Amino acid sequence: MNCLEISGEVCHVDPVRYTPAGIPALNLILKHSSEQIEANLKRTINCELSAKIMGNDALIPLKIGDRIKTKGFIGNKSAKSNQLIFHINFIEYL
């Protein structure tokens, strides 16, 4: 089980690139802010999430300021890095 659903605003987006196998890939940063309940207390939560989209959804023309709803899974950026990256496999404009 590894499923993240999060909405946010695109605050950085790279140009589309292609893997050696010709698969489109897009790297972006998603800015999220919301109110959450923790130990019965309401608190404001913020985060900036490095994210990537692989495949046809990487061709969706995202631009800074777009508000999107996304779903996917999280993993380490690389074998040598504990930094997290969000692999988006579902995306919808808000």
Add this chain to the structure above:
Amino acid sequence: MNCLEISGEVCHVDPVRYTPAGIPALNLILKHSSEQIEANLKRTINCELSAKIMGNDALIPLKIGDRIKTKGFIGNKSAKSNQLIFHINFIEYL
């Protein structure tokens, strides 16, 4: 919307501490490994996730090696850090 569901193994757990308001709090690191589908390709995903539990669930006697299923939300560790932390508000032994 900010909801993460993830299962994994406890690979580090701090002693329980209490906030100034007397709320129990527990910091741990969750190690996750799974196979995911991305752009129609199966890939192995690994990550280590800093996590915290606030409230009574923080008193659950977790120990290294425990396999757990969790649900919660993600946020920045602090206002000055983009490092992510997983706020667990549901936990179940696997």
